[in-house]
Amino acid sequence: MKRTEKGLMQSRFIFLLCLISVMLLGLFARSFYLQYLESDFLNSEGDKKHIKHKTIPANRGSIYDKNGVPLAVSIPVYRLIVDPKTLLKRDNYSQLLSSLSKIISKPEREIDSEIRKRSSKRYFVLKRELRKSEVEIVRKDNFGNYIWLETFYKRFYPNGETSSHLLGFTDNEGRGQEGLEYALNKGLSGTNGLKKTLTDVHQKSIADVEIINDPIIGEDFYASIDIKIQHFAHEALKSAIEKNNAKGGSVVVMDVTTGEILAISNQPAGDLSLSKNRTPKYIRIKQSQISSSLAQHSNL
Structure with a gap:
């Protein structure tokens, strides 16, 4: 009886030993396979995540006008981005809050409220357009990967309302919505490029890895407009409307030898580079005037 129990114990021990040996051999084989045979694939998959x-x-x-004077140009502008989820976990959150408040001249409690409302987010635009002095402070402080700057281009119209009805404006994505900005949008837009970037665990770009396609800058256009004559026509029409107590008016100045339009103005006008003039009501009022202007400029 004792021999039988002893033999049974030995059999169980041998079986368990064999089972453990097989498991260890399997783990070793799997490790060898992953390390030497599938290393390229795993590295590739790891790279895809970053x-x-x-x-x-x-x-x-x-x-530009006919003499090369800029009428509509794009200028680099910076927006301030924060990572709410990471910020709220920082031990120096209060200090960072104070720094942000000083940079953008906004109360700490308001910034704190905006960040906490987005506590699970990794990307939040704290301020859309920074002044030059604010940009310099952010760069100097070098906050890290939880507060950073992003560059975008904003459309700027140096001559204000003088040629606003003619030029029109672009939306937040840089697409022409009215006037020449709309009529020439395809050529002005250019072609976006594409790049590979290395990102950290927060999906924030660390460095560019490869430029796949370089962006193609949009074309420049030269109108037949002479901005000096345009300004004179605009002011003369404005004065005439006020003098005669009229609701509005239009003026066109042409070169009789070539038929080129040197100036065109509709009144009342408004600076479309100002967001307050981009309301649906304002655009509806100006639509007929803009369409008329474009029709007359179709051969420029």
């Missing part, structure tokens, strides 16, 4: 494709915006082309 390398992202990002669009490189193409700079929009400019519009």
